Amino acid sequence: MSKKKKIGLVLAATPAYSETFFNSKIKGLQEAGHKVVLFVNSKNTSHLDIEIVKAPELANNKVKNIVLSLFILLKLLLLNFASVKKNYQLDKEDGLSFKKRVQSLIINSHILKYKLDWLHFGFGTLALNRENVAQAIGAKMAVSFRGFDHYVYPVKNLNCYTILFKKEVKYHVLSDGMKKDLILEGIDEKQVVKITPAIDLSLFKIAEERKKERNRIVTIARLHWIKGLEYTLQALALVKQKGINFEYCIIGEGVDQERLKFAVYQLNLQENVFFLGKLNPMEVKEELSKSSIYLQYSLQEGFCNAVLEAQAMELLCIVSDAEGLSENILDEETGFVVKKRKPEAFARVIVQTINFSDVEKKVITAAAKNRVNEVFSVEKQIQSFLSFYK
Known part of the structure; x- marks a missing residue:
């Protein structure tokens, strides 16, 4: 011993x-x-x-x-x-x-x-x-x-x-x-x-009867330039221009809140984007359980627990190629990895995932959940x- x-x-x-x-x-x-x-x-x-x-x-x-x-x-x-x-x-x-x-x-x-x-x-x-x-x-x-x-x-x-x-x-x-x-x-x-x-895998389980809202998108992040939220908003503006309706919820606080809210106004996303502020763990879980897509388009990221939690909760995850995120998500296997600072490319992948059939979504979210269970306990x-x- x-x-x-x-x-x-x-x-x-x-x-x-x-x-x-x-x-x-x-x-x-x-x-x-x-x-x-x-x-x-x-x-x-x-x-x-x-x-x-x-x-x-x-x-x-x-x-x-x-x-x-x-x-x-x-x-x-x-x-x-x-x-x-x-x-x-x-x-x-x-x-x-x-x-x-x-x-x-x-x-x-x-x-x-x-x-x-x-x-x-x-x-x-x-x-x-x-x-x-x-x-x-x-x-x-x-x-x-x-x-x-x-x-x-x-x-x-x-x-x-x-x-x-x-x-x-x-x-x-x-x-x-x-x-x-x-x-x-x-x-x-x-x-x-x-x-x-x-x-803790026991905390991030989705109830079988819970129905996810198809075009409900979420991000958990500090409101800081390093999280790439302005690029995310630019990408979502392009998604909206294609006539796709969605709801995007940002969970978190930070110094850039005013700047990001102004970007929402300038990009005509007031009816689509909601700042939920800081939430406790159970409230975060509730938001994840209602959503179908998770975005983390950071400029720098060590790894990101929130992306693991989203995968465990069966959300389709789309992330940037910032450092640890490209190890967190296996591109086109457990989610999607997009080059950072490329809002047009990011928008294309968001549209692609929104248009997936239920079967296509299930294949990826199941692979992601299984990998989290096996590797990240x-x-x-x-x-x-x-x-x-x-």
Whole structure:
């Protein structure tokens, strides 16, 4: 029997109930006998039975900030001198200034006092300025890349992962594309493990008596440019021009809501497009159960749980070729993959799926549902993470 481990998971905030990826992972590790400690910057009410450790919160007042920082450092030096010294020395070897070395000790003080077998950063960006913390406390280091942190953040912050990629790290990624990218960065293939998202299949079952509305279309997404919603609306305007009536519901909130609503107005889609806002998981399931087509025309996407959920709920899925989506959907087998930023091509596929016979739809939705059941179950994901930490 393998040794039970103490695993530290670093996240920005306590996982919400809807964040099934982290929730299922934590519960699976706990059920296998491992101890999980959650390190967060923002501590919210949690439904998890887990130790949650919040990062130090500094004051806005400069004088208070200095006093509080000195108190944190003094306490850390008295109680955890070995890990403090090690982290400081490693940061110095990496060329960090004295100021940044001290800042590193302060912002990581809540982690440096722990003894762990593994320290796992839930997103690549969370490992920045913490590249040496795992080694300082004698733990193995793991980092997950999920999408934005891998594809977008480095574009805006060039060379941000230079120090990280020099460290001894085991990486978790969502897709083969991400794995290839890390190997190109010089990381040993053996240190990169693909574990795709998963869903609780018991939650996403459609009642046999439920009749789907033929031309009801849905998307679950943040209202953000990266989700390609403006291209989706342009494609749907072309569908409407062909005399096809439909209802398109967008589930989610975000900074681009006003811009997207204006696009709806300009594209003459006011009678077709509905913004439903943020919904709870049961409300999302209800919307999926009424719909027949799911669209995810993102410009960038790590993998997308919502597409898995839509397939499980027997919707015809049409997605862009953005990163993990082309692994989530097998083109023309379990759905359709269309090149991003091509609204005309996207519209053609939407029209094609609307005009499918019931038999043609059933062939694809059944293949999609079967693949989700076989490949993307929570149980399989948990077993993959148990192997990851061996």
